Amino acid sequence: MKRHPILSEALRLFFPLAALHGALWPFLWVLVGSYDLPFAYDIAPSQWHAHEMIFGTYGMALAGFLVAAVPEWTDTKTSSGKTLLCLAALWLPARIIGALGADALSLLAGLFDLAFLLAVAAIIGRAMLERRTTKHLAFLAWLLLFAGAEAGVRYAWQVGDVELASRMLEAALCIFIVLFSLSASRINVVVINLALDPTGETSPYRPHPGRRHMAGAMVTLYLVAKLAFPDSDVSAWLALAAGAAFFDRLAEWFVGRAAFKTEVLLLAFGNASAGIGFLALGATRLGFNLSPAAGLHMLSLGALGCAVMAVFIIAGLRHTGRNLDRLPWQAHVSAGLMIVAALVRALPEFDALSAIAPYHHGLSAALWALSFGVWLHGFMPFMLRPGVDEQGSCG
Incomplete structure (x- = not known):
């Protein structure tokens, strides 16, 4: 029986699902629900919102990338067909519960989310085991930590510990930033070389080996300090160090006019947003008059949205x-819409664009949703058609 093209590879199904969730969720939450959720009584709607962005939209995007990329990197068979449908079926119930903010069903939703993330981990782990390689083990380790953060959030909600839930959501955000850093170290080489030489016949760009993992390492140290010593200023200084590492990494994009190509510029903006976000977090925790949300939104919308x-x-x-x-x-x-959505959401918290402050939540949500909607309009036909470029890769 011939398989439909959308079920031939994970990203063909998972990217549109993630984009559809990203387009609908903020629209329902901000523009229809007016920041409220019909069944959220004990859990703050803002925490539901953060959770669904990180584990819903971004979680499915991460799954699409890893389930497609790791078999490609290890030269093993990619998951397709019923396996992808089963993964989507594990992801969907938690999204419905999250859209309603159904506190009473939070634990059930958490079980589905954990099953989904562990199933993705099993798929990429099997590919590495089949090739007996540890080269990509970091992706598996951080994915398992991401699942651990999900369990931590659900536990904190269950026992009513709002502060712990907040820390675990920030931990999940930082883990995703590390995964972005690891992915960018692979993707950037391919993307920049193609920007410099579209024929692919030469490879004029080589990243500095010492720069590839410094940002991820500093975020890891910040994450450990923040979880282990939440009241210490050590995490603030490590946040500043992480921001500096991301700015140092911007040197990778000093490639002349090719840096202004959309795909290159978007990765660069995501990297710069991570730097700004961590610098803002560090400054806030050292006593600067700056909202903690400023840094978090630069990380969540600027860095991860663009990534x-x-x-x-x-x-x-x-x-x-x-x-x-x-x-x-x-x-x-x-x-462009994703970049503007991030700026509109974050800049008023940096005391910039203060004129739009009463409306920036809704405006940013509309731009964010429209960004995913436009992507779906242009790319959904590609996902539905057969055919793959032999030179195509995730990095």
């Missing part, structure tokens, strides 16, 4: 038989 959209564009084209030398107009528009 996810960049992967959607890059992998979405290369894994469906298309090159990066001619991006569809939807790629440029969705990238």
Whole structure:
């Protein structure tokens, strides 16, 4: 029986699901629900919102990337067909519960989320075991820690510990930032080389080996300090160090005019947003008059929003038989909308664009949703058609 193209590879199914969730969830939460959730009584709607962004939209995007990329990197068979449908079925119930903010069903939703993340871990772990390689073990380890953060959030909600839930949500955000850093160290080499030489015949760009993992290492130290010593200023200084490491990494994008290509610029903006976000977190915790939400939103919308959209564009084209030398107009528009959504959400918290402060939540949510909607408009037809470029890869 011939398999439908959308079930031939994880990202063909999971990227559109993540984009659909990313387009609908903030629209329902901000523009329809007016920041309220119908069945949220004990859990703050803002925490539901953060959880669904990280584990819903971003979690499915991460699964699509890893389930497609790791078998490719290990030259093993990729998951397809019923396996992908089963994974989607594990992910969906928690999203429905999250959309309603159903406190009473939070534990059930957590079980589905954990089953989903552990199933993804089993798939990529099996690929590495089959090849007897530990080269990509970091992705598996951080994915398992991501699942641990999910368990921590659900536990904190169950016992009514709001502060612990907040720390675990920030931990999940930091873990995703590390996964972004690890992914960027692979993707950036391919993307920048293709930007410099679209023919792919040469590789004029080589990253500095000492710069590739410094940012991720500093975020790891910050995460450990924040969880182990939440009242200590040590985590604040480590946040500043993590921000500096991301800014140091910006040197990777000093490649001349090619840096202004959409796919390259989007990754660079995500990296810069991570730097700004960690610097803001450190400054806030050292007593500067700055909202803690400023740094968190630069990380969640600026860094991760742009990183996810960049992967959607890059992998979405290369894994469906298309090159990066001619991006569809939807790629440029969705990238621009994602950047503007991040700036609109975060800048008023930095005392900039204060004129839009009463409306920036709704405006940012609308731009964020529109970004994913435009991507779906342009890329969904690619996902539904057969064919894959032999040169296409996730890095």
